[in-house]
Amino acid sequence: MRSGAGCSRWIVLLSLLESARATYSEDQCSWRGSGLSQQAGSVEQIALHCAEGSLDWLYPKGALRLSLSPRLPSGAVGPGGAGRNSEHITACIKPAETFRGAQIYLERDGILELLVPDRLDGPRPPRVHCFSRQPGEKVALFLQATPHQDISRRIAAFRYELRGHWNTRLSVDTDTVHYEGACRPCNDTEVLMAVCTSDFVVRGNIRSVSNDIDLHVSIIRVSASRIFRQKYALFSNGGRLSRAGEIRTLLQCGVKPGPGSFLFTGRVHFGEAWLGCAPRFKDFRQAYEDARDARELPCELALD
Structure with a gap:
């Protein structure tokens, strides 16, 4: 019986280790990983290079720092051309309905701004949040795990979209960004x-x-x-x-x-x-x- 129980424990441990391995999609659009593989207090650096994708952080522990730097197609930049607007990025993130276990901050030039709080039993669904990166700015997303005794069933997941120089007509639901001129008739x-x-x-x-x-x-x-x-x-x-x-x-x-x-x-x-x-x-x-x-x-x- 001991031998069988020990074997079962090894199977469970190997399963956990396998799920803890971080994985990227082949085109580096998405990331999936587990806090079980992170040390307490550590910050894992992640970089994604697509115009849209997703992140799934199972059993959040420690922190993630996500850099988004899409290789945008020429059609994604504004009328001024790639030379003028290639560094101007507008990004939106949409947390999953079941987002739990972490908070998302916007890190802009070393200053953190809370975008998405941990939804323990929030009555309202998570909203889309958008931000822009001006030329020369250093912008990233910082995900901080919130301490819980039971980390099971906690997954911090969201989808993201990035584009080049979207004009002010970009219309998305957001608490933090207002787009001037969004309602003006087009010429x-x-x-x-x-x-x-x-x-x-x-x-x-x-x-x-x-x-x-x-x-x-x-x-x-x-x-x-x-x-x-x-x-x-x-x-x-x-x-x-x-x-x-x-x-x-x-x-x-x-x-x-x-x-x-x-x-x-x-x-x-x-x-x-x-x-x-x-x-x-x-x-x-x-x-x-x-x-x-x-x-x-x-x-x-x-x-x-």
Whole structure:
């Protein structure tokens, strides 16, 4: 019996050691590891190099310091080009619903700012938090394990997204960042550029608008008559001649239902569509035709 019990203990120990090994995804977009392999008071250095990915810290113990330095594609940087904006990074993190056992700090030039507290039995779901890194700034995420006698069932996990010089129209739910000008109507130049660079470009009508006061967002339900582009399957079958989908925007923008056809453009953040430019379709068509006649189109769209 002793021999069997000893063998079982070794199997459990080997299993724990195996789970404690930190692993990177092959493209260094994600990291998964365990605090069981860390010494008390230690800080493990982690670097990820993708525009989006995830981190899963099982049984948090000690601390992690995460450096995010994506190799951004040329299309991710702003209109000024890679030379001017390549060091300007906007990042957003979305903690998992089951985030437990650690706190996330933003480390900016040696100063720590709490972004995500430890959710023991928090009544509200974790929110998306965003921050920017200006050229020359040293920015990292610092994860500090919170002491608990029982570390089982505690996993500090989150997803992240990074882009180059996102403009002020980036619309995400956040407690700490406010984007000036997010509700300002786009001019013709911005609309035509949005058609080229957005994750989705859809013609449709507003079916309804609902407001989530807690999350500070408005949810626009759209009936899409034509999908020019969508990065993910955002719009599903909503009828014989249309598809239905939801687009989010900031509550402060005061979006209301209205008649007419619109061209909806925007970005996808953590699987959700967020509104960018949304002119009436007839206004977009006029701007598009004027730019085409002047040979100033940044890209073409098959309108007919």
